[in-house]
Amino acid sequence: MSEPLVSERLRRRLGDLAQWLADPGRDEAERAAFTAYTRQLTAVYWPWLGYGLAAAAILWWPLDAVVFHLYPRTRWVYGVYRLTLAAMDITIATALPKLKIAHRHAELGAIIAYIANLALTGWVLAEGPRGDALWFYFSFMTPQFSVLLLVPLGMRFYAAFLGSAVIVAAWGANPSSSFATPGVTAGISFLVFCTLLAVFIGHVLYAVLRRGFYLSRRVEVQREDLAMLADRLERRVDDQTRALRALHHRAQDLRAQERHDIARDLHDDLGQELTSLRLLVGLGRQLQERGQGDEVLNELDEQIGRVQQSLRRVLVALKPRLLDEQGLVEALRVLVRELESRSGLAIPFEARDVPEPLPAPVSTALFRIAQEALNNALRHARASRVDVRLIGTSAGVRLEIEDDGAGIAPGRIGSGQGTLGIRERAEALGGDARWSGQSGTLLTVNLPLEDSS
Structure with missing residues (x-):
């Protein structure tokens, strides 16, 4: 060496x-x-x-x-x-x-x-x-x-x-x-x-x-x-467990509320209309024997039309066929027209750059959110006008619902049952829901498209 x-x-x-x-x-x-x-x-x-x-x-x-x-x-x-x-x-x-x-x-x-x-x-x-x-x-x-x-x-x-x-x-x-x-x-x-x-x-x-x-x-x-780290993870697991438990209870409450609303609509609208139809049928039989059944038949036709409208509202509340057949834009347009005719409010609807067809979870979530937000505006906001905008973005799709009503106090934004359901639907798909405004309320919901399917 x-x-x-x-x-x-x-x-x-x-x-x-x-x-x-x-x-x-x-x-x-x-x-x-x-x-x-x-x-x-x-x-x-x-x-x-x-x-x-x-x-x-x-x-x-x-x-x-x-x-x-x-x-x-x-x-x-x-x-x-x-x-x-x-x-x-x-x-x-x-x-x-x-x-x-x-x-x-x-x-x-x-x-x-x-x-x-x-x-x-x-x-x-x-x-x-x-x-x-x-x-x-x-x-x-x-x-x-x-x-x-x-x-x-x-x-x-x-x-x-x-x-x-x-x-x-x-x-x-x-x-x-x-x-x-x-x-x-x-x-x-x-x-x-x-x-x-x-x-x-x-x-x-x-x-x-x-x-x-x-x-x-x-x-x-x-x-x-x-x-x-183990303590933090344990706390996070506990928090997530409590959140999931609360979400489960919330889902049960929403399901029970939806069943209650459907039962109420069937009882109040369809039940009364069907009772009236039976009475009109009986009256028509009596008048037919006398040759005076035309007026009753006209009334019967109008009654059947109202039954169809009530049934359509129930079906829309469950899941509108238009959502599957013609997409979210048309389904929202029908929903807006229906609410305009029932409430008398002005509800302009605008759709811009919306990619079609949207994934089913996204379209269903946005439709349900729109239903809940519009019902909240009609019931609680004391609004005279509600604007609905559906806009396609580079990251996904955005839904904006703005009313000119009483607004929401800053400390109560996102704390109600309806707003909690909206937030849960958005976050379940990786999106978010935000409320703003005191003279009127603006709800903005952003949902991504890449992780939604």
Whole structure:
């Protein structure tokens, strides 16, 4: 394998490692949350670490009699060291959690405790063996305690090297030691290497913790978002269910109302007319025997004409044949003429650019809407004129019904039973219905054609 290829792969691997070790926080809020988390974690576990170090120092004490049995003074120095270290760590572990500033700056408290332990250790490493450089080599393990610091890379670097500098300074400050002792310089250089290794290992562990925190936090945020989305969807489903239930009840009410209207028309118009016809038939038979039946026959013919008109109105209310045979325009024209003759109002009708034939759902819906709107105008608007316009548009077809009556108050637009039925018919086909005007009312219904079939 060529040297440039190996160099390129090494450079790529180092780049991947540097990217992995970098802070993957999305924003300052996420980074601040992780900083608060590490401070809280430090405030919780560092006191217990202090108690653990104090316990280890005391429990290891009996072994000094074996290790230093030939060095009574060294055994005594290390005994004092263990008691001092245990007392210091217990004091720090007990006092720091009670200070508010220690919670706000827990990482600084951990660094101070770390450096205090190293200062005492450096002094004892010189005092016990009276400056023997061999004992200085025990300091190589001390930087590894910086791995436990939950701080960013920059602060970790300074804390680790400050701790190593303190242990060297404390060792050198002891009158029993001397930097001129053979092996000390080599020991210091190796201590620097151990410190760099501790910084690297500590930052890798810190990066693992940081990535785990970010992942957990993002999963929690996504879980909350999903929960909110589920709540919104549930509310929408509930709203749609209530709307469908209301629409079903409305359809039942409309069906019942239509049946009631048909029954009323049959009873009031056709029923009375048929009763009159039976009476006229009986009278005609009597007059025929006398040779006087012409007048009765004329009356009978007029009565039959009225029956036909009543029947035509009922059929138009159900579904006009003209809607199927000649389309919506002609059906509306017949409806307008029928209402003009019954009400005496002027109802001009205009059809412009209407595509024929319209889809059956569209034509039926517009015809029903026109029926309802015209009946509302005749019953409630106190109008003298109602204009009906059917206009083809680029998107579909528009129905406009405008009267010069009393108008509708803004707060009541679209809230009545009739207007609710109009809106439901329009929205069922993807369209809309709008009311406007206070001196008179303008109803505008737009229905699309592409989605209606």
